[in-house]
Amino acid sequence: MNEKDKLEDLFEYTLDMFLKSAGKDHAEITQFNRWRDGIVDANMYTFEVPHLHAQTPQVEVRRNSGEILDLICFASYNYLGYSYHPDVVQAAKDALDVYGLGATGSPVLNGTFDIHNILEKNLSEYFKRENLGTSLFSSGYGANVGVVSAYCHKGDYVVLDRSSHASLIDGAILSQANILMFKHNNVEHLEKILNKIDYENSRILVCVEGVYSTDGNYGNLSEIVPVAKKYGATVLVDEAHSLLVAGPGGRGVAEECGVLDEVDMIIGTFSKSFGGVGGCLIADKELVNYINYYARSRMFSCAIDPGVTGGLIKALELASGPDGDQKREKIKENAKHLRSLLRDKVDIGTAHSWIIPVIYGDEKLTIPLSDYLQHHGLDISLMMFPAVPKNRSRIRAFVTSEHSPEQVEKGAEILLNAAKEFNFLLD
């Protein structure tokens, strides 16, 4: 087999193929590394590429080869640009000066600082509902895993949208509850599943998301939440990609759909529109008090570091005022602008959020296309089977409020050139 054939052979593989091997040896590790090394040796490895400064719309990255690339960034979840906002950075520095580098312990023990309490209080008040509390986690993943596994137990039911994030699924597995999945956003299928459960005598948690990042579409909350309530289920909405961005006040898709008061648990992530790291549960105080002790991912993790916490408080303050209103308007304008440049030229699906998929189809294109996009000036995220269906592999453009119109236009130009080069322009 010549070098070209060997490389093309590597493009055939998808990550699920290295998931697990039969037999005593961990052959999946050997085979995965063989695949990874092949891509690295061909200088086509675009993952884990170090960024050389803050996640602004224009970034510099260093490839494995040592090559420095100057790219327009549509890969970051920094939707409102708060990760590098001068006031947010200053607030983080101020907190760092006072509290030091790390929290050095579990939030239940010594790890809680007064700024954690301030962030909790501000988040609870932001939602303008009586008796709300907030529980902080050191990651968004930890929030979902901890909340679901603490709230549900053996014999209970966790009912998940089929497109749910891994953290919700992992939380459900950890809870040892019965796991049931309904077709993505399909309220009829959800109802069918709920009907099969002895719902009058069972504890049921229905987990959905505000914005699903594979398609960029909204969760069908206006239909799903009432149906879940009809069957006596508790409703958890993960607003990871939508908190501070969706809804008139930035309170997420539940606010935008008019069902916020019906939602029992709101999960937020600080690594996206807040520009930091961490996660939270916003729910009734009694529930929050319980989760604080029984969510193992919280109890047995260090609290969010003080510098980040200081920055998060400032980001929330900015986002809940006029700055947030302007940024929310701008991100939607930018998304609309990018969509208008791509629509009818490439398949961008039907969603209307700030996550815009560009479907290129064949998963075998993923590695060369990703390499092409970086070498032609774009930092962008690609997604392939099994995360998305066969022949529906996609580029995902994460639009932010901070992109200039010129950056959006240049990004679209690069994407359309790639579509021509890799043959996924629409006829």
Next chain:
Amino acid sequence: MTSNNNDFLVWNFDFALTTFYEVDAFQLETLIPPQLSLQEAAPGVGLINVTAFNFVEGQLGVLPEFQELILSAIVAPDLRRGVPSAAMFVLSLTSTCQEHLDHSHDYYKLPIVEKLTVSLLNKKNHEINFEDGEGKIAQINNCAPIIEYDNSKRYFQAFTKDGDDVLISDVFIEAPLFEHQENGDTGKLYEHPFFKGIEVDDPDVINFLQMINEPGSAGKQTYFKPTKFV
């Protein structure tokens, strides 16, 4: 893509339709040997594979044209041998040709069931309809509106059981292939001994993926004699 022995047979076919279905993983777990584990599509969601072949006249030098239907559970592969597209533990095999069934039992140690009595292929429409003396087994059709074939050589692994031993075979399939995950009606699987242990007559049994080899093309299946899996 390697194989550990040179003991193989080549089977020529001009039609193949494979459909993967989502089924309750709990049911499947009871059907596979403890040395193997299921590859799940989602927690609690196992996969079965139902494949129909039309083998052309002259296989093993003597056989007439015949049809085969094979049922497998999707399991974790043995990656020491290579990285397959999928690994399958074979649960049932039937065919329109008794000589083929006998050979499959003796040579490949496959679990055969009664010979098919009805075998209707609509190659043009990518549709099959099989039944035997026990009744209807499966009616399966393609559900993708547009089909685009691509020349393909795929590597698979097939596990089977011989007493307490688990056996493994390498299988290579070469034929123009179209693969898709469109939602849609792919027909019906019937309650039948062929599916023993799996509730297939359940509306929640939905198709996960289909592979279609181009009808009329010169497809080639290279199926190695099984060796003991250790």
